[in-house]
Amino acid sequence: MSIDYRLKLLESMEKMRDWLHPSISKISKYGYYYPSACEIFSCAQGEELGHLEFLSQNQYLDRQFFDKVHICPRCLSYQLNFREICPSCHSSNLLLTKQLHHYSCGYVAPETKFRQGLEFKCPKCHEVLRHIGIDYSEPSEVFLCYHCDATSPDSDISCLCFNCENIFDVSCAIKQTLYSYKINVKGVEALERGLVKENVQQFIEIDFPLYNHAMFKEFSQHYFKESKRYGASLQLIQITLENWQEFIDINGVEEGRQLFHDLIIVIKESLRDTDIIGLLDEERVGILLPDTPFTCIDIILDKFHDTINQLNINNRLSINFSCSSYSKEMSQPEELFKQVNQEKTYHFLTNES
Ligand SMILES: [Zn+2]
Numbered sequence: 590m591s592i593d594y595r596l597k598l599l600e601s602m603e604k605m606r607d608w609l610h611p612s613i614s615k616i617s618k619y620g621y622y623y624p625s626a627c628e629i630f631s632c633a634q635g636e637e638l639g640h641l642e643f644l645s646q647n648q649y650l651d652r653q654f655f656d657k658v659h660i661c662p663r664c665l666s667y668q669l670n671f672r673e674i675c676p677s678c679h680s681s682n683l684l685l686t687k688q689l690h691h692y693s694c695g696y697v698a699p700e701t702k703f704r705q706g707l708e709f710k711c712p713k714c715h716e717v718l719r720h721i722g723i724d725y726s727e728p729s730e731v732f733l734c735y736h737c738d739a740t741s742p743d744s745d746i747s748c749l750c751f752n753c754e755n756i757f758d759v760s761c762a763i764k765q766t767l768y769s770y771k772i773n774v775k776g777v778e779a780l781e782r783g784l785v786k787e788n789v790q791q792f793i794e795i796d797f798p799l800y801n802h803a804m805f806k807e808f809s810q811h812y813f814k815e816s817k818r819y820g821a822s823l824q825l826i827q828i829t830l831e832n833w834q835e836f837i838d839i840n841g842v843e844e845g846r847q848l849f850h851d852l853i854i855v856i857k858e859s860l861r862d863t864d865i866i867g868l869l870d871e872e873r874v875g876i877l878l879p880d881t882p883f884t885c886i887d888i889i890l891d892k893f894h895d896t897i898n899q900l901n902i903n904n905r906l907s908i909n910f911s912c913s914s915y916s917k918e919m920s921q922p923e924e925l926f927k928q929v930n931q932e933k934t935y936h937f938l939t940n941e942s
């Protein structure tokens with residue numbers, strides 16, 4: 590990523606002297622994009638968000654809340670259909686209906702079970718119900734499932750992703766916060782200097798999108814503070830390669846390096862632009878997922894498995910994933926780094942056949 594474009598963006602924001610708000614976009618995966626920024630980076634709509642966040646995380650831009658978008662944890666698309674589903678059979682063929690309580694026989698059932706033409710007739714004792722308050726009452730509303738006939742006071746909410754057809758519980762949806770941005774004093778200074786400071790060295794290698802440990806730590810501090818301030822969820826995934834030394838011994842350093850690059854790139858491609866992937870330390874890769882509920886981690890790990898499998902790694906490579914969540918009892922991000930090391934690991938072996 591060329592730093593010049595970030596300066597260009599700062600320049601246009603300085604001229605604007607106002608908040609840059611997102612506009613609705615049907616083709617952006619977040620459902621929003623920032624037209625002027627998108628034009629400067631000549632990227633797909635929505636991809637400019639990563640650059641805006643980078644400038645904000647490095648304190649060149651101030652930001653304020655604009656909107657929250659639910660996105661699919663698998664493909665990151667905003668095109669979700671939220672449906673009420675039956676807690677027993679998961680069908681979405683549900684009806685919210687009144688319940689009737691027939692006083693004389695005590696029978697309680699959804700209204701539809703009583704209805705016969707224009708009348709209400711009790712399915713248990715076959716008496717006709719005439720007067721509400723005298724013959725019967727309407728104590729509550731329930732969900733009636735047309736598929737399995739179960740009634741329940743509450744429904745579950747499920748999401749169907751129109752983009753990848755994934756079906757998941759609403760608690761697994763990732764909430765992407767969208768902000769409005771405005772240049773601040775530090776941003777104006779950078780513009781006058783003609784330099785965005787972090788161009789010194791932010792990745793472990795030039796043009797390879799893995800943040801070095803110092804940058805990763807900085808991002809962790811930023812998101813950790815945000816979670817402390819706003820109570821937003823934050824997940825950290827750790828990736829370690831168990832038999833890496835053995836792999837290098839057999840296949841050589843160059844092949845190992847290439848494989849590591851491919852691995853990071855496919856993982857990076859399955860993340861949002863605002864997720865951060867970098868070095869936790871010499872041996873561990875970390876991924877920070879802001880605004881991400883713990884419930885969607887399984888879906889994210891499944892997605893990693895799928896993308897890594899597509900790499901067709903011909904040798905056995907043992908990859909371990911573990912995850913820990915920010916909790917308000919933690920006082921600094923290092924606790925998150927430490928905890929993730931003690932969590933249960935999900936083991937993944939390539940070329941298992
Ligand atoms: Zn009855």
Ligand SMILES: [Zn+2]
Binds near residue numbers: 680739
């Ligand atoms: Zn059902």
Ligand SMILES: [Zn+2]
Binds near residue numbers: 754
């Ligand atoms: Zn999807």
